[in-house]
Amino acid sequence: MSLLRFGYVSGPVIGAIWLFVLATTISVTMSFATGDAFRPALASSLVLGALAGWIAVIPQNKTTKIAMISAFVFAISLTGFGPIVMQSTATSQGFVAILLAIVMGWSIVAILVDVPFGSLSRHEMEEAWIRFLTGFGYIFFTAIVLIPFYVMVMTSLKSQSDLLQNPLDFSLDFNKGTALFRSYYELFRDFNFGTYMWTSFYVSVLTVLITLAFSIPGAYAVARLNFRGQKAFSRSILLIYMVPMIVLALPIYIAFSVTGLRNTVIGIILIYPVTTIPVALYMLQGYFRGLPPEVEEAGLMDGLNRLQVIWKITLPLALPALASVSLYVFMIAWNEFLLAFMLLDDPSKFTLTRGVAMLNSSEIPREHLMAGAVIATVPVMVLFLGLEKFMTKGLTAGSVKG
């Protein structure tokens, strides 16, 4: 540990690890982008990286250091003993070498900025390491989040035979034009995905409406009105929120089987709100508590009764919260899979998630499944990105649930 308190130790150590991280990142990115073979070379990364780290801590002008490191990395890359081993065309080889050289030069100098060559103060050492961890963190999280979605979208646009040939080759043949979207087209034409989407949509919207209709009065009462059992009540909301769906699904399945509600969209619309009402109650209750009681009291003094206060004052004020709750509930209903899977058998009544599940079940080509996944994902994503503020608020307010 104490050795790290010297610039000439910390610098090379960070440099070595960092170059390896970069080489891996670029290899993976290039592999996914071109399908060609790239792989990081551990030994070369460590040695070169250590050298780069050492250069970065020598007392020199910043641009000089960047230039030195970049030139160095680039030169070694060209000899073929660089941090990335590739079997690829000369152009992309050159491109990768330049990319790696520039990124490495710039980033290692940025990470080791203000790190002196000699002994480091605790602050200086920790800050360098924190900058390193930050860079690593961004790469790491972005990669783990993006890769699956990238694979999902690209798979849906490729044909299975291409992917079986080379599972890494996600490059698209744009000459195909609209044929790229063949699996989407087939999903809508042959698999009724249009209907499923519509079913999912109106089921989700109805779920939102029913949920609000039940949870607004309930949440208001729990949050604002004094009555015996209020505390117990707000706890049992949380408790209900914790009952696992699969435990309820079984008796619901039985009851629906016996009453003939199984395999009907009505049944789904009846049952979805049950999963969302506790969430909505919980979220709205929190929000109502946060509204200043004086405004409502002002309404009371102004001659309203409680119900009028709720309708004319509380609800308009709670509009952003209602939006958050609605969005969140919409998302839950749209993404719901378990109940749809258990209760719906008839393909003409499927929701979107149930329809996607169907795609998994036979020898249906994989791009269809992924296209289905994309179709199910895009609407929530659009909603989410468009209304991110509400959504995040909704998430933080109500949902430790998953």
Next chain:
Amino acid sequence: MNIATPPKGRGPLAKREARLAWSLLLPTITMVSLVVILPLLAIFWISFKPIGLADLRPPAPVLRESLRGSGDDLRIEYRLRNSSQDTEVTDVTIRDTWPESLIVAGDLPSGCDLEGTVFACELGTLEPGFNEQLRVPVALADGADKDTAEDAAEGTKPQVQGNADSILTNFEFTLDNFAKVFDGDEFWSVMWVTIFYTVFGTVGALLLGLFAALLLNKSFRGQGILRGLYLFPYVAPVIAVAFTWVNLFDPFSGSANALLLQMGVTSEAINFFGQRPLALIMVTVFEIWRYFPLSFLFILARLQSIDTDMYEAADMDGASPFQKFWYLSLPMLLGILSVLFLLRFIWTFNKFDDIFLLTGGNAGTRTLTVNVYEQAFAVSNIGAGAAVAVIIFGCLLVFSVFFFKFISREEGL
């Protein structure tokens, strides 16, 4: 001066408020008890009954009528069946109205009578699996056409009644389900898998969320975009991401394997979701991946609400960045971390969809919740499924006791 005591009872304003509260809550209470409390009670009831999927259909007599044959061999056939293979149906009676256009042309089956156009039978008890035909030879009345007669005869639905004991509602109880569940050594492996999955899934998501939150706890351009991006795994439908993972980690045609092979990390394709104990690790990793955004969001919210003054004070006090994290941020986050841990623990414990979609509970990834499904549907033993569900519910109650003990100290979420 006499000691003042509080007045008894509630004042008129309070009473009015309470009345309003209850009437606002009534729909919610009704709904919740209908679809949460009742099912929970039902689960308890069923878990003590020897009941399979097929038993959900209450035993009953089933009757179908048709006019068969032609010319002289014309007959009305009643097919009578006991829907159950193991329960008898008693006091079975049939009533049907015949059209005028048919005339009985032979003996009525025993137990049957014809009064005018009303045909009635008393058939007593039907054995389990009873499936026989009652044939009544008939002739066409003058001028009657066979097709119209057939339509007329089959157009009036015959009535059939009978009594049977339904296993769903009778008072026969058994501990078999629990015995079965606890007996198999399978149960303990399921339990162990559940615990592994829950503990590591929760802790992993928390740690990853903490790391991500620390990363984004400073404002820079693009911070909003990254925050949105990091929430994707949680927001996307589970079905989409689960299948994507299955594809990505497919042993023979998945990109992950291809990548690993190419990088020389492994020389042989790895069957990520089909190999013990890797499959369990993978579903746990998936759980972490999918739910780190939630922890991240909550921790970030908490981080941002920490008074920056405190950090400035620490700056003045000469604390280094790691010291600030260790001595200030971490203790400040302890509350939210423990609340998150408890809640996420409960939710991970309850998780079903993810594992079901990824491995279907195979390759050593069967958790308690997946077991409910397996027992109830794959093996068609609803009673055993219910028993597992009751066990889950029991665990849940224990957790929630912890939770409420704790949350009453930490302010709620």
Next chain:
Amino acid sequence: MGSIKLEGVEKWFGDVQVIKGIDLDIEDGEFVIFVGPSGCGKSTLLRMIGGLEETSRGAIRIDGRDVTAEPPAKRGLTMVFQSYALYPHMSVRDNMGFSLKTAGAPKSEIDTKVNHAASVLKLEQYLDRRPKDLSGGQRQRVAIGRSIVRDPTAFLFDEPLSNLDAALRVEMRYEIAKLHQSLGSTMIYVTHDQVEAMTLADKIVVLDFGKVAQVGSPRELYERPANLFVAQFIGSPKMNVIPCSTEGTSYSLSGGRGGDYHGAGEATQLGIRPEHMEIMSVGEGALDSVIDVVEYLGADCFVILDCGALGKLTSRVSGETALKSGERVGLSFPTDRIHFFDRAGKAVD
């Protein structure tokens, strides 16, 4: 038209008694102010009058009618909240007209009344704004406007100025005084700021832990506090209190001298306001002391005097005083300015 009467009013929160039996007569048109230390029950009492809190025991009468069991809407009162409690989703006009609208008044009438109130409060050009686009003082005025429009039996104010900054507070105080003059309605006003209480009130009710300590005009409270609590509560810097003993017609201070005493009964404490103390050469007056600190404030100086066992006293002198910290001085208490209190804190007079 606006008289309010409290009869043995009590308030319990569970087992805790917050208002301990209060009787009070408020006459039509009076400006009554509740003051008292934080937590003494001022707001609770006001909210009970308004109907926002249940009255646990006792009765509230407005113009003779018992309204104890009636909801706020039926009491004909109006309230201005500390946080203003404007409806954030409505324009100023709608905020002010809201009560009339809910009562079903015709649009024309609402307009007339709102415009009138707006002109009284000089809010005409803000009528179409939302509350969030107004400054603190303007919001305060809208809140008052909302009350005026209803033409209420009485106005209730709960610390209406405490969210404003000092300069604005002075200005709004002045405007409320003007408003009371022009409307002549009954007003009940809660504050913990004694400057507000002294300058605005016709009648001040000093509350001490749910009980009335004294009711009276500002001058009465300042000049003839009924007990030690009121004496120390009113006036800033607060009245100096020194233990004393009395015998016959003279009092004496331990370690000091003494003076004349006219009270009936025994007094154990002597009170003297900082502005009434006279500083003279050492050995003169009733008491000797050392100057601890001289706090220069411009117009005045507060001189903090260390009297040994008798504690620290504060005297207020002109800003141009030549007194220096460390000096030894004598203190004299003009007889007609001294207040005596008995062991229970009641004024002896």
Next chain:
Amino acid sequence: MGSIKLEGVEKWFGDVQVIKGIDLDIEDGEFVIFVGPSGCGKSTLLRMIGGLEETSRGAIRIDGRDVTAEPPAKRGLTMVFQSYALYPHMSVRDNMGFSLKTAGAPKSEIDTKVNHAASVLKLEQYLDRRPKDLSGGQRQRVAIGRSIVRDPTAFLFDEPLSNLDAALRVEMRYEIAKLHQSLGSTMIYVTHDQVEAMTLADKIVVLDFGKVAQVGSPRELYERPANLFVAQFIGSPKMNVIPCSTEGTSYSLSGGRGGDYHGAGEATQLGIRPEHMEIMSVGEGALDSVIDVVEYLGADCFVILDCGALGKLTSRVSGETALKSGERVGLSFPTDRIHFFDRAGKAVD
């Protein structure tokens, strides 16, 4: 040992200049107070000295050493925050010892220093409590204790008392004064409360939108404000300002009379503090007016006088005054109490 020197210090937030070039010398052991209206840059300046904000231009020297580029930890200063910024999860002891712990001091040394500071601040029996179990004043003392332990070159205080209630504020103010006396360290103190500024400071720096309006002792600022801004900022109720015109050695008020003028150059405004105005019979003095409101405050009365086109003036008179609202009176301004200002607001003298 604790001298601080600012040389042409500027602060820019993006394109906005918040501190507009300030030069200031603070001597060792001095108690310097920054005052000014909200948003004028007091806190920013203090934080720049402490190193919590980057200095955009100019230099800061502590004991002659240029510390402009150094992080807070290396400047040897300490800061007491308005919100106290105590570490809520640590005991009082740990809070006070934290800076030593991060520096790696041995436990025994930490204990000695913490105990010493606790005894200075009378915090001994609270050492094991958490901040949330302390009253506001105690928290404030812990925050100060945390600073004392470090034995800093200078103390920085950012509105340390503004979260306390009035009574406690008076008490803590007194304690800070005592502390300064006993430690003798340099202290820089930000406040917007002028009573604090007047009573505590050796030297007051009045800031006006990022610039220094005047630096001086409290008495200097009160008696010889350098400009209209300072004149109106210091003193409560604030100085009355009336437009006037001067000719030679006399000034005149429009609609009023006038008096002697000794200034060099032309003055367009005349300032007179409320406590210096004299009220006489109508027709006497410099100006006639009507009494608008008499605000009774016990010891004093504020008389608000309507002078027609010249606006409203406030006069402070004794509480026992017999003045009534509506009375017409004359006002006289004693020549040696009048302040004259030119068109740019600078004092003319």
Next chain:
Amino acid sequence: DTIRFWTTEEQPERLAKQQEMAAEFQAATGTEVQVIPVTESDLGTRATAAFAAGDLPDVIYHPLQYALPWAEAGILDTEAASEVVEGLGQGTFAPGPLAMAAVDGGVASVPVDGWTQMIVYRADKFEEAGLEAPTSFANVVAALDKLHNPPEMYGFVAATKVDENFMSQVLEHVFLANGVSPVNYDGAAALDPAATTEVLEFYKAIAEASPPGELYWKQSRELFFAGQAAMIIWSPFILDELAGLRDSAPPTINDDPTSSELASKTGIVTNFSGPSNPDGAAWGDVRYFGITNDADTDLAMDFVKFSMDEGYTQTLSIAPEGKFPVRRGTADEPSKFSEAWSMLPVGVDRKAPLGDLYDQAMINEIVGGLDVAKRWGVAEGQLGLASKMINSQVINRVVRQYIDGEIDAAAAVAAMNEQLSAVE
């Protein structure tokens, strides 16, 4: 009128063909048929669930393993099925498939089509190494020795995914090959320890020559297509894609996904033998139309008759390579359907008759297998019990434990015997 028809042929192209046939039926009779695809692995659960809920469809297209259990559970209307067979002429059906579904006085369901399971192997590699075709345990083990060379080439791709029907099928084939059956004429019978041990050891050998993890038909095919497996066990459904006729499952042994190169290098065995049963056995599966007890019987019967008569060629054309006709012709034209079948083109994205792709000898081997194909319990009249045993997946689980090394052979036999005897 509307009837509902559940089918396990749920690929869109196959579904479309069935819908076409339904449309023809509607045109002919006025009865609408809703064709509802059901995933084969869900079929058992869903049928039971539908029975419980009282909303069974009218007709179910199902594999052999459900015929007798469902008849017993009261899901199938055996009389209606028998009547249909009678109406079409019992003689027009191949006798084997009828016998497999025989119940008292008729059949449980109407047989539709069938196939035999095959050992698909790399004839070229066998030839190179001088190996004999994998017709017996010994031949297979010998081939493993020579050809197993991971990761370039796995000797085998065994089925090891316990919950897949595929594993049951493969195991039953291997057990049958060695003459082991869990039933006899009296019902459940203990497995013969010696013969079973041979089976287990053989299975362990092929499992060890397989890639790690849980494997089923998907991996088998992918590996074989990639040229990385020497032998797999598969159904004839593989024949079209093996010849590069299907884009969603192309051979990846070379760069041309449409090439039939791999087909030409592939050999096939249907009859397989173990040391204790030198005659060996083929394993066949037959699919049936079941008419349910909740059905509108007459309409359902009409539909089944139609599908087996006017619509039969259409039915077979769904996937001729895996649907051999069990009804050879009509009373008038006894070989009408066999002939029609042999002309049907196979393939999805490209089409070609089987004869163009494979040797006639090979085709004969494949088709001929159906006549001699065996299943547990058929000869003994215990198919119902045997099906339940299979459906319980006991054998799969225990075999899996054995190949994972959790138990030894003796314990495995004991465990199977114990658990199988609990099935009834």
